Amino acid sequence: MVAANPQHPFAAELRVGIVSIQGAVQLHAAAIARAGAAWAPVRHARDLAGLDALILPGGESTTISKGLERVGLYEAIEAFAQSGGPVLGTCAGAILMAREVEDFPVRSLGLIDIIAVRNAYGTQVDSFATVAQGELEGLRAIFIRAPRLKRPGPDVEVLARVDGWPVFIRQRNALATTFHPELTPDGRVHAALLELAQKRQS
Ligand code: GLN
Numbered sequence: 001m002v003a004a005n006p007q008h009p010f011a012a013e014l015r016v017g018i019v020s021i022q023g024a025v026q027l028h029a030a031a032i033a034r035a036g037a038a039w040a041p042v043r044h045a046r047d048l049a050g051l052d053a054l055i056l057p058g059g060e061s062t063t064i065s066k067g068l069e070r071v072g073l074y075e076a077i078e079a080f081a082q083s084g085g086p087v088l089g090t091c092a093g094a095i096l097m098a099r100e101v102e103d104f105p106v107r108s109l110g111l112i113d114i115i116a117v118r119n120a121y122g123t124q125v126d127s128f129a130t131v132a133q134g135e136l137e138g139l140r141a142i143f144i145r146a147p148r149l150k151r152p153g154p155d156v157e158v159l160a161r162v163d164g165w166p167v168f169i170r171q172r173n174a175l176a177t178t179f180h181p182e183l184t185p186d187g188r189v190h191a192a193l194l195e196l197a198q199k200r201q202s
Pocket residue numbers: 057058059060061062090091092093095118119144145146147
């Protein structure tokens with residue numbers, strides 16, 4: 001467990017797990033530390049014990065999916081989320097949280113009633129940065145082989161959009177972004193996760 005930053009408004013006792021099978025783990029860890037919470041890597045179902053929130057990072061969803069299968073983390077994450085544990089999935093993590101995945105489907109957790117279409121913006125060279133529209137004014141969003149999210153169900157709140165497409169969504173205690181919030185200094189997406197964790201504690 002990495003120590004929390006006591007200077008920050010978020011309660012230092014919040015502990016965030018980051019699924020550490022493959023992908024952008026370290027930059028999420030840095031964002032959580034900047035927000036004043038502690039973090040720990042999650043590689044096995046037992047690592048979820050005592051966590052206040054969980055992050056499924058970006059990377060390659062096929063690879064992450066195989067790792068989740070191998071160690072029984074699908075069932076463990078589903079149970080964590082069903083018991084009210086806040087979960088944030090980014091890019092590949094958002095794919096894994098969707099109800100359904102199109103274009104090279106992977107097994108998903110079904111935590112958010114939405115369809116994720118993999119690599120819908122093109123390949124690595126089509127990666128781009130832009131400012132998303134929504135409640136979070138000036139939210140800079142970096143997309144790397146991102147999925148597109150479509151057909152949000154009635155319980156899905158769209159918090160930000162780019163060209164009309166949902167890029168930051170929430171369903172109860174589940175949050176997902178198709179962009180990489182860990183790549184910018186803007187801490188508002190991670191703060192949203194920590195706020196859910198804090199509400200659950202109080
Ligand atoms: N294209 C990747 C996938 O489908 C996601 C890319 C990312 O997480 N940056 O899994």
